[in-house]
Amino acid sequence: MKETKSIVWFRQDLRLKENPALEFAVSLGKVLPIYILDQENAGDWPPGKASRWWLHHSLASLDNALNGSLCTFNGDPFKILTELIADENINNVFWNRCYEPWQVSRDKTIKCEIKKLGLNVKSFNGSLLHEPWEVSKSDGTPYKVFTPYYRQTLSKGTPKKLHSDYLTNLNLVSNSKLSGKLDSLNLLSEDKWSKEMILNWTPGEDGAENSLVTFLTRGLPQYKRGRDYPSMEAVSRLSPHLHFGEVSPNHLWHAVTEFASHNKLDTQAEHYQRELAWREFSYSLLHYFPDLDVKNLNNRFDEFPWNKNTELIKKWCAGQTGYPLIDAGMRELSNTGYMHNRVRMITASFLVKNLLVDWRSGAQYFWDALVDADLANNSCSWQWVAGSGADAAPYFRIFNPVTQSKKFDPDAKYIKQWIPELTDCPNKYIHDPSSAPSSELQYFGIRIGKTYPSAIVDLKASREAALNAYHSLKKIS
DNA sequence: CCTGGAGTTGTCCTA
DNA sequence: TTAGGACAACTCCAG
Numbered sequence: 106m107k108e109t110k111s112i113v114w115f116r117q118d119l120r121l122k123e124n125p126a127l128e129f130a131v132s133l134g135k136v137l138p139i140y141i142l143d144q145e146n147a148g149d150w151p152p153g154k155a156s157r158w159w160l161h162h163s164l165a166s167l168d169n170a171l172n173g174s175l176c177t178f179n180g181d182p183f184k185i186l187t188e189l190i191a192d193e194n195i196n197n198v199f200w201n202r203c204y205e206p207w208q209v210s211r212d213k214t215i216k217c218e219i220k221k222l223g224l225n226v227k228s229f230n231g232s233l234l235h236e237p238w239e240v241s242k243s244d245g246t247p248y249k250v251f252t253p254y255y256r257q258t259l260s261k262g263t264p265k266k267l268h269s270d271y272l273t274n275l276n277l278v279s280n281s282k283l284s285g286k287l288d289s290l291n292l293l294s295e296d297k298w299s300k301e302m303i304l305n306w307t308p309g310e311d312g313a314e315n316s317l318v319t320f321l322t323r324g325l326p327q328y329k330r331g332r333d334y335p336s337m338e339a340v341s342r343l344s345p346h347l348h349f350g351e352v353s354p355n356h357l358w359h360a361v362t363e364f365a366s367h368n369k370l371d372t373q374a375e376h377y378q379r380e381l382a383w384r385e386f387s388y389s390l391l392h393y394f395p396d397l398d399v400k401n402l403n404n405r406f407d408e409f410p411w412n413k414n415t416e417l418i419k420k421w422c423a424g425q426t427g428y429p430l431i432d433a434g435m436r437e438l439s440n441t442g443y444m445h446n447r448v449r450m451i452t453a454s455f456l457v458k459n460l461l462v463d464w465r466s467g468a469q470y471f472w473d474a475l476v477d478a479d480l481a482n483n484s485c486s487w488q489w490v491a492g493s494g495a496d497a498a499p500y501f502r503i504f505n506p507v508t509q510s511k512k513f514d515p516d517a518k519y520i521k522q523w524i525p526e527l528t529d530c531p532n533k534y535i536h537d538p539s540s541a542p543s544s545e546l547q548y549f550g551i552r553i554g555k556t557y558p559s560a561i562v563d564l565k566a567s568r569e570a571a572l573n574a575y576h577s578l579k580k581i582s
Numbered sequence: 583c584c585t586g587g588a589g590t591t592g593t594c595c596t597a
Numbered sequence: 598t599t600a601g602g603a604c605a606a607c608t609c610c611a612g
Contacts, residue, residue, distance in 0.1 A: 242610075250589060250609055333591075383590080450591065489590085501604050502592045509592090568593090572604095589609080596602090 109134030110278060111197035112189060114141065114182075116208075118201040118231040118350035119163045120310040121170050121275075123267035125229035126199040131271040133197060137278040139176045140164055141185055142290045146211045150398070150480055152292075153473035155442035158299055159308050161292035163349050166309025168287060176283035179290050183215050190222065193278070198224055201231030201350070204388050205480045206395035234264040234354050234385055237392030247393035249402075249495045254389065255382045263362075264355045298440075305441045306345070306476065313346035317357065321364045328373040335434075335445035336518035341377065342443070344477035347384070354381050387485035390495055398484040399465065405578050406493040412461040420561055421456050422470055424523070427539050427553075427560035430510035431455050433523035440523070442476035447513055453490040454504040459567040461574060464491035492575070500575040503568050510536040526557045 111130035115138060118124055130136045142160075144151045152160060168175035178185045189195060198219055203212065212228065219226045230236055235258055241247055248254035293299060307315065320341040324331070331339025346352050358381060365374035391397050401407055420426055424435035434448035444452070449471075456467045468487040472478045488494025514520055517535045521528055527535055529549045534541035539553055539560040546553060553559045 248610085252589070253610055379590080447591075454592095496589065496609090498591080499589095499605080499607095504591090505593065576605095585612090587610095589607100592604105594603090597600095 109196045110137060110194060111135065111199055112137050112139055112186070112195050114139055114186070114198060114200040115167065115175075116140075116200060116203050116350075117348065119167045120313070120351050120353075121167075121272060122269040122310065123231075123353050123356055124201065125231050125267060126201045126227075127275075128268060128271045129227065129229065130197065130199050131274050131276070135276050135278050137176065137189075137193060137195065137280070138167075138171055138174060139178065139185075139189070139283075140167075141178045141180070141182045142292070143180070143182050143211070145181050146207055148207050150205065150207070150472065153475070153478055154294075155302075155474055155476045156478050157292040158294075158302055158442070159306070159345055159349060159476045161287070161290070162303070162306075162308035163351060164287055164290075164292075166311065166351075168284075170310065171277060172279075174277045174279045174284050175287075176280060177286050177290055178283075182211065183218060186215065186219065187222070190219070190224065193280070196224060198226045200228050202228045204232070204237065204392060206391070209395075231267075231353060232350055233388055234258065234358065234381065235261065235389075237385075237389040240385075240389055247389060248386070249390075251383065251386050251496045254386050255379065258382060258385065264358050266359060267353055267355050301440070302442060302476075305443075308345070308349070308351070310351050313343065313351035316341065316343050316346060317352065317360060321360065325361065325364065325370055325373050325377065326368070329376045332376075333447050334513050335448050336514060336516075336522070340446060344479075344482075345443070348477045348479045354384065357381060384479075384482060386495075387479075387481040390485055391481040397488070398468070398480055401491075401493040402488055402495055403493045403497070406491065408578060409463075410461075410574055410577070411463040414460075414462075417460045417561060418456075418462055418466055418470075420558070421452070421460065421462070425558045425561075426455070427558040428455070428506045428510075429517075429520045429524055429527060429535060429538065430514060431506050432558075433514075433520045436523040438471075438474050442474065444475075445519075447509075448519075449486070450490060451504050451506055451509050453487060455506055457487075457491045458503045458571040459506075459562050459564065461567070461571060464488060464493070501572065503571060505564060505568075507537045507564065524557070527551065 111133055113127050113130045113136050216226050240258055324339045324341055327339050331337045358378060361374045361377050365371050394402060422435065424432035426432055431452050434444050434452045438444040453467055456462045457464050464487040468483050471483055485494055489497045492498055492500045517532055520535060530538060530551055534546060538546060538557060543553060551557060
């Protein structure tokens, strides 16, 4: 019998373990592992700067795990796949599903066309606990409120466990003509930022597992309360690993459950699993509302009088708003490609509600700057903050960056980590230096407007303006 | 179809 | 000093 040769098309499943597409391919015979950088079909959402950095290193790690036999390409997947199929005598093509609308329609076409060539083509679920179309209300319409959505998924039983035992039988096609071309994707820029990024992160399957172990031992025991404090090591920092599929949500779900059961941490674990479920909820919403990335879920917001002042946006991006917690968050983001969850909410709320800037501008910047930039999560979360999204924050819920700062960064540890010019500022003034007496600050070498920016908006006045703007919205539909 | 209870993460004012 | 209610009204969802 002739040996079967399968292409495994890696996309957002950059791991060998618990990979359903790879598992199936291995069960049939030899595997040709490939990655295609597709910027032609990506429309408005090609990978941003931070994502490209992560992708490069994650691919390098995957290639290493495959003993250098990962074949990388840059271009249109259909063209590349059909050429490969012809040149390499391929019998099967397998992949794990992606869920961004442009990916869905691209993959649908490719699947159909390759089947026409007589090949066996199959896609698998390697990235979600539940397929988005498998969770809906009894009448078939999508959930728009998280808690009932979550209850429904829980009632479906624990997420299934994925397997890794097939890896002992992994039999790779080696093709030195096609492999070793990672650098030609040009994902990396040779700058100071790139070099410093590697100090913060270890992209790849092993790095993901290490992050998980760190989280279980140090973060999970204090997760419920600690996750609100940006200077604590309580959050998982697994989001980029999850986005690129270096670990599956199933693995995280079970690892957390198991660890919790041995350590009496069930409540903590439940709270983390709720966050995994929010990710699922976002994917579900993007599935049912594919233009969620650009269109308000609540169309009443279509008439919102957004502020078009680009100077304000620039200052927000640069971490120069004069509100230390906001600036610390934005600088953490630009330096590390990451921002603590609570600070994301506060910086986003500030942009949308104090500066009255369209949430889409914020989403665009986050997309470029975040290593975990994820279309479903990013779009849903920004709409949630803006008030236009599903189960959204009520419009009168406007974060006060100074109050939040005092509450969640009381000793200003996080602020001082990212804003060196305030290192010597006394705690009493550091949460809102613009309102401190300048003579006092001068004593500590701080001159507002010179060494640190003065506040770009008045909180009280901008809050009032936001409330008025929201009040002006009429009900449409 | 009707109905009642609920809805991730706040802030501010008042007594 | 602190706790509780107002903020505004909606839509969602399960029974």
